[in-house]
Every structure is written in C-alpha cells, then in structure tokens.
Amino acid sequence: MSDAAHAHGHHDEHSHGHPTGIMRWLTTTNHKDIGSLYLWFALIMLFAAGSMALLIRAELFQPGLQLTNPDFFNQLTTMHGLIMIFGVIMPAFSGFANWQVPLMLGAPDMAFPRMNNWAFWILPVAGLLLMTSFFLPGGAVAGGWTMYPPLFIQGGISYDLTILAVHIMGLSSIMGSINIITTILNMRAPGLTLMKMPLFVWTWLITAYLLIATMPVLAGAVTMLLTDRNFGTHFFNAAGGGDPVMFQHIFWFFAHPEVYILILPAFGIVSQVIPTFARKPLFGYASMVYATASIAILSFIVWAHHMFTVGMPVAAQLFFMFSTMLIAVPTGVKVFNWVATMWRGSMTFETPMLFAIAFVCLFTIGGFSGLVLAIAPVDIQLHDTYYVVAHFHYVLVSGALFAIFSGIYYWLPKWTGHMYDETLGKWHFWLSVIGMNIVFFPMHFLGLAGMPRRIPDYALQFTEFNQIATVGAFLFGFSQLIFLAVVLKAIKGGAKATDQVWEGAEGLEWTVPSPAPYHTFETAPVVK
Amino acid sequence: MVDKRNNKYRTAILLALFALGLFLFTLYNGLQ
C-alpha cells in the first residue's frame, strides 16, 4: 500500500531523511503507514483466529471427541474470541481511523504521531503473548473470553500473561482514542464544523469516547483477577467475603459498550459506502448522529442483560430488559435511514456496495436475535446456548467484518492507486455471504433446541445442524484467501485509480491523488 | 495555530486523567 506509494513518484521523500526498510515501519509516525500496520496486523490475526475456528468446527462436525481434548477445545474457543475481538476487529477499525480520519478532516496527520506509533507497536507484543501462551505449561487460557472467576483463578501461568496482554491492548486502545478525539476536536480544517464531518468520523469520535470510558474498567476488573490469583486478595471469592458476580457486573459494564465499540465504526463505513454507490446523500445525517450518540449513551445502562440468569431481583431484571429493548429504537432508525438512502437512488453494485447491503440485511438479523435475547424470560432459555453464538456472529461477522471488507474494497484504490480485481471481489463476496449464513443460521436452531455453548461434544439430536455449520465454516474460511489475493494483487498493480475513484464519492479524501501522497493536507483546505 | 496546539495537549491530558481515575475508581469499588 504505502510502500507502493513511496516508490511510485515521490523520490524526494528520501531527502527528508526518512528511514527505509524495517526501520521505516518500526519508527513511522505517519498516519497512513500506521493505518496500514494496523490493517495488516488485523489480517494476520484474522487468519490465526480463523484457523482456531476451523479446528473448533472440525471437532464439532460429529458427536464424540475426535481431534481435541476438552481442555484444549476450551483454549481454542477462548483464544478465538479474544483474538477476534482484540486482535482483528478493533485493530482493523483503528487502521481505518488512522488512514481516513486525517484525510476526511483535511488534517496533515493525527494529533500525536509518536503516541500513534506506540499505540500500534504494543499490539504485536500482546498478540505474541496470546499466541505463544498455547505452548506454556497448562496451555492457553481456557476460561472463555469473558474470563469469569472463580474458574479464571484456577488456571496456570498463561492466565497471568493473558491479563498482561489485555492490559496492553487496553492501553493501546486508550492511546489511540485520545489521539482520535484530540484530532477530531482540535484539527479539523477551517469551515469543517462537527455537523459537516463525514459520518465515519462521527462514529469514531463516539467510539473513542466509549473506549476511554470502558477500557479502564476492564483494566480494573482484570487487575482484580490478577491479585486474586497471585496476591491473596478475594475480590471474587465468597469464602473471603467477595462475590464472583461482582466480576460479571464490572466486566459487562465494560463489555457491553465494547460491543458497540465493535460496531459503531462499521456503521460509519457503511454510511460512507451506501451514499456513494446510490449516488444520493446519506438520508437523515443529523438523525444518524443522534442515533449513534443515543446508542452509545444507552449502552451504559444495559450491561446486566448478559447476566439474566445470575439471580437478580425482579426490579433489576425488568429494568435491564426495558433498557435493552430501548436500544433497538435508535438502531432501527439507522437501518431505516440506510434503506432510505438507497431508495430512489441510482445504484450500482461494486464489491463495497455488495458488502454494505449484506451488512444492512444480515446485521439486522443479528439485531433481531438480540431483541429476542433482550426479552428476559426468553433469555433464561437461551442464555449460554448456541442461540447467543448465532446472535453475536451475525452482528460481528456479517456486521463488523463485512463492513471492514466493504471499507477495504472502497478505499483500497485510494490507498494503493490501483483498482482491485472486481471479479475476484465479487467471488469473495458471494462465497462469504453464502458461507457465513450456512455456518451461523443453523446455530439459532441449535440454541433453541437446547445445545449449550463452549462444549466440545454434544448429544445426538444436535448432529445435523452442527454438520451443516461445519461445512459452511470451511467454505467461509477458505473464501477469505480470495480476499488476501485481492489485497496483494491491488498493491502490486491494477488499473490506475483516479482521484475520485467512485462516481458518487464525496469527501476530502477523494480530492487528493490516488495513491494518496505520503503527506497530505500539509496546508489545510478551506471547507465551505 | 499555537492556540490549537495548547488545546491539543489539554484535551489529551483531560482524557488520560479520566481514564486513570476510572481505573482507580473501579478498583476502589471492588474493595467495597
């Protein structure tokens, strides 16, 4: 990406004394370079955690234990979750933020370029801690990505290292968020008021606030796990006067907003892509901003819907049920606005648009299963079953991940200067959409029928749907190799991309050449 | 331009302090 840009026609860059090779990437403070680093890291982690998923699905192809023992299976499910959330989705969105926010604001770079470098480079350290924990005595963490005590107190050394990794990733997110908020608030081009910013920037602004408000809480929670494990405290140990459920409250106070952190930037990407390919402005811009902000605020008062079975008083069950149902309203408003953007537009269906449309439809299915789970009595039957697994994979895979794909296809020509291979892109799209639905739709039925989560083996009546899911998983998984091929091919070459790239594209990033020069907007543009 | 640079650091420090405070508040709450 930038490396092609670097070689292309900017030989004078070398006279600035910029390092080349490995040192360039290690010491870069350039938002485009750092954006690329985040995206590559996310892609590598996608394949790592994806392979774990394939192992999981392979074991679950039939009842009985064929490939793994139960403890290793739990390690796989735990690490798959931790890596996908913290190593794939969050870094990918950070990559988009780095590439796009300065360009969209007409700013020369992020507010704190050196902190930007640190925020990225501690991530591979954390990733390494997580990946190598498989080889430590006792194996990797096997207590679920939710890390509930007392189970989490029982594990070996990898549990402590995982806590360290979580701290590191949290620090990375906090530094990144400080950078993003400061850039957005302090470095917009003259004339670019908040209500003129692209929606993608709004969603990242709100996401960054969510991160700052929740990551410290996660840090507190895992610190307490660490001291319970090693320093004789008993925050979560009833025998010492503590309460395991308190961990759940603290954890979910972080983790519920976290799921909105995982989706708001996706909303932002889709809100850029759909207007471009419908050749029509985003419908209800102000509504979209307010809806996003409402979702963020509401996300702080719904956390205990993850805990409907711990034994809360009736009043609490009712409160959290009502507040959770309420979040459906602003989310629905956004979906209607996207459809209204398409309505009476002049649509074409290049790959970014295909992924964006699939997002709107499939994310909504995930939203509906979320609504079902919000109804506390129904949740009592579905909590900790495959229904929940279906729900969150619909919102995270056909939601967050498809939005990431949409964004990559959309902005690759701007980043690399080449149009990607549209035919390969479409293959990737169709195989992914079909594959994804084959894996995850049957899981709704498995949950309804009574199959619990996080089990390596299951009763015979669950066999057929598990087999279907496994077949879909391999289809979906291997289709991602097409994506890798598209990206590599676009970096190497392809049809030359114009500045505007897409007929309906609007925004400051489409006013600079493709590939975007290493330094852009060194003088601020004036926005009317 | 100088104003904006001062603002920049002020924004950042405020956010960082908030994060730190929240972390300590969580731990304090756990102790209760």
Place this chain on the structure above:
Amino acid sequence: MMKASVWHRAVVGGIAGVFSQGALAEYAFNLQPPASQVAQDVFNLHNLIMLVCLGIFIVVFGAMFYSLLKHRKSKGHQAAHFHENTTVEVIWTVIPFVILMGMAYPAAKVVIDMKDTSNPDLTIKVTGYQWKWGYDYLNDDISFYSNLSTPRDQIEGTAEKGEHYLLEVDEPMVVPVGKRVRLLITANDVLHSWWVPALGAKQDAIPGFIRDSWFKADKIGTYRGQCVELCGKDHGFMPIVVEVVSEEDYAAWVAGKKGAAQVAVADDSKTFDMAEMMTRGEQVHLANCAACHQANGAGIPGAFPAINGSKVASGPIEDHVRLVMNGRPGTAMAAFADQLSDADIAAVITYQRNAWDNKSGDMAQPVEIAALRSGAESEAGAPAQ
C-alpha cells in the same frame, strides 16, 4: 406483489409448522416442547417476538430489495436528491417504540412469575461441582450425587453411542408431577448453571451464594438438560436428568433412597478386605478422579499430576488421605471430604496406592478415615506448588 397461492400456502404452512410444537421433530427449529406452564409461557412469548420480527423484516427488506431491483443505474433510474425528512424520522422512531411496549408487557408478567418461588411443595438444594451435580432433598433428608453415565468408550468413538448420549446420569433428580419444586442452587468450586429446557428453569450456581428458582412439571416423563456455564474441561459432561413421576412412585423412590443411605452409613463402620477395597476403589476413582487424573492414573502433564508412580501415592498414607479430603486450594483439586463417605475414601486411597505400577501394599479402613477427619478439619490443605 401476491404471486401464486401455492407459494403463499407453502410459506404459511412452513411457518405454522415451525411455531407449532412437535412438528418436524428430527430437525428441531423451535424451543423444546414445554412440560411446565412457565416453559409454555416462554414458548408463546418467543413465538410472538418471532412473528413481530418477521413482520418488520418483510416490510423493511421488502422495500430494500424492491429498491435494489428498481432504483439501479443500469435500469436508467436517476438519483433523487432528498436527504432528510423529520416527519418520517419521528414516525419510524415512535412506531418501533410502541411495538416494543407491546412486547414488554407480556414479557414483564412472565419475569415476575419466574421469580416467584413462594409456596413450594418441596425444596431441593442443588450444588454444582466440577463436574457433577449434588442434590439434597431438604424435606425428605436424602442426598446423592448425579454423574454423567455415558461410558468413556462412546465418547472416544470405540463404541456406538446410546440414544441419550451425554444426557444420561447414574442418579437422576426425581420429583412428583404437578408439585411446585423450589430449587436452592449453589456451587462448590466455580460457576455452573442448572438448566432443564422443557421445564423452563435455569439458574447460575454461584459458589458461596444460594440463588433460588422453581418449576412445576405438568406431565410425567424424563426431562434432560445440561450445565450452561463454562466450568472447566468437563463442562460439557455434567448433564441433568429430572424424572417426573406420580406421587406414589415418588414416595417409593424416597423410601428406597433412605434405605440405601442406611447401607452406606453401615459401610462406614465395616472392615473390608483388599479385594473388596480394590473393586470399590476403582469405581470411586473412575467416578471422581479419572476426569483429571485419568483412568490409568497418568494425569495430563502440565495440567493434572499423575497418581501412578507419584510421591503422594507411595509416601505417608495420612498425607494422601488429607490431600483427597482437603484438596489443594488455588488449583482444580477439590476437597472431597464432604463428597465421599469414609468407606469411599478408604477404598479409593487403597486402590490408588495399589493399582497400575503402585505397589505400596497399604490399605485404609473407614474407621481410620473417620479418625483422620476429626483431626484433619483444623488443617488447611497443602499450599499450591
């Protein structure tokens, strides 16, 4: 856009099939057939929500797919320029809100009903262990453990799987039909969760706390469930079986259990010979120890220590007994003092010290274990290594 009525009938028929109970049983698409009023209420609530979601989905995505077909550049459609409309925004905020309120009311009623554990006919304390359940019938003073009874070779694939693979236990919970059963649920070690889908009861088992739940089974039958909170390696292997029987059968079962309890108490003052000890000890080992230490005592390196050839099994017998009774705090080794009788502890100790390659020749008797119990209560287990 009403097309052929065949299509229409097929869709309606399919949906009706899914929503009815018992249809298409092999490919299960809905919640299990309810066996209690609560489960029926939840079943109905879920059907209602599904219908609402389906309705909204058809309207919204019908519009979207229509738009995708008609509002295409390739069909020559020119883009309109509108991009906001406050009236429409208000409408599509208020209508979903009203729909949600409509769903919230029946839902709240079921929440309140599920939480009302008053006026039980009998009360059972349920304790989750790694990896089995313990049931204490507080009214009838019976206690027993309920372990997965599916043989290991079925799991490993060397034997054909039985019909109730992974959903069968040695000692089910037995309750009389039509009676309100209150469950007091707790755990011994880590979080577990007790769930029987057909009865509509699920409650997390939290160590150090007691949370209650209840069910009233409408029909005689056997209902199966599983632990639903990750609790370690055998989380998937600690099922629940509830047998709902007539009142007479329940009374008979209670009497039988009391009889068996008396036999067990008697065992604790008996003296056994080596052969009896080894047989009994092997059963105890397989039911309680083999999950981690393996049937052959080899353990899993790095995770669970071996008993075969270990210093514990060849060292002082009192240390071995104390380890079994008190566990190792900070590890997965539980304290078995309350879970195993004197006779069972004596047997498993004897077995472990004389099985596989261990040949200590030691034998423990129940009375010796009893003596160590009263002394051992004041000692903590050995510190984690």
